[in-house]
Amino acid sequence: MKTKSAKEKGSRFERFVAKEITREGLGKAGREAMSGAGFRKGDIASNLPFLLECKNEKQTNFLKNIDQSKSQAEIGNFSKDKWALITRDPRYPEFEKVYMTIDFWEGLKLFKKDSEPRIKAPDMELKWKLERLKNALNAVIKEIKI
DSSP, rough: OHHHHHHHHHHHHHHHHHHHHHHHOOOOOOOOOGGGGGOOOEEEOOOOSSSEEEEEOOSOOOHHHHHHHHHHHHHSSSSSTEEEEEOOOTTSSTTTTTEEEEEEHHHHOOOOOOOSSOSSSSHHHHHHHHHHHHHHHHHHHHHOOO
């Protein structure tokens, strides 16, 4: 069982993570009641499509923490691959260096989504609007030159 100061250290980190998610405009986030020990799993309740597990440890144990994150995601009705482990680097002052670990293929999906073009196919309505705008601008320019 964690000591009171260890629990406070974990809670402080969870509050920090929730605040940063909200501040970045990703929707309202907050600490999960009982830090995932209740019905809902994970440490942070948010709109993100990942179960978020936070660790603020003196000695990080990535493999054990990843296993816990995956297990919590599977139990918590998330996809077993939709987990994110958020870890503070204990070599730096509190919250100066924070890292997120996710499944490699889920990361590739995020990169692909981010790199997709905004307009996937020619948009005829947009073309028509741009033509009207061009004609209107040409008419204004013609009128100014006279």
